[in-house]
Amino acid sequence: MPELPEVETTRRGIEPHLVARVITSIIIRQPKLRWLIPEHITSTYPGQQIVTVNRRGKYILLTTKNHQAISSTLLFHLGMSGSLRIVGQSDLPGRHDHVDFVLDNNKRLRFHDPRRFGSLLECPAHQPHSHHLLSQLGPEPLSDEFSGEYLYDRSRNRKLSVKNFLMDSHVVVGLGNIYAAEALFHAGIHPFREAGNISLKRYTILAQQIKKVIDYAIQQGGTTLRDFVNATGKPGYFQQQLNVYGRENQPCVQCHAPIRKLKQSQRSTWYCPRCQH
DNA sequence: CAACCGCCCTGGGAGC
């Protein structure tokens, strides 16, 4: 389940194979992802050169230019089970390999997504960030804009739980169920606590822990639970650092109390009943 | 506006 660290790991993995390459053809085997893949990309992108591979939140933005230096941007979201990998010519597509971008060195960028919660869309040519999926996104957690003060200000008068608040991409991008639970553990904050009722002091600690956990997970190549593999098909190693996620009834690494699992907004959450309050 | 809920989808695991 790719959250920000897994998407960034993917971006770093594919970027060196893509920049300056020309797209030869695009093969769409299954256009029905979260949204329909626009069919015209199979005719408009061949011949275009890839200029940059960027990330915004959990989205990967692939920008190209044509001979007249007019640019376009493709927007990828990996959903829950998506991956982008570089494969060779002889690497035959399997089930759920929905799209191939064939490159001028005969390698391919392959979009695989069993659950099809991912997406592949096109952005406006000159201002990709004005796309409706990007324009309302909150700050990057590793940016200076994201701070305890920011979280404190944004959460005033909000009644929802702090965990749901953190998982709202309009508040901050990139945090899913895993990293939200882990960051709250490190900050000692109970996931059910009301967002609008947490002090600036505690939000300052929380913002620091979010940055720390995201940064460290990127260094570890992300978390692999079931599906995630990086651009070369290798798993990440951050799952070895998980303190609460998926650890119900196992002892807390700090106090040895059994970790609890509860449903929160139809989603599981894990926490230490002694360390988090 | 905020909060909530349904929905999109498949694979893996548990239970029978």
Add this chain to the structure above:
DNA sequence: TGCTCCCAGGGCGGTT
């Protein structure tokens, strides 16, 4: 062994 059921989850879009 094979069936059924449940769960995992991001985030949009509609409703309250």
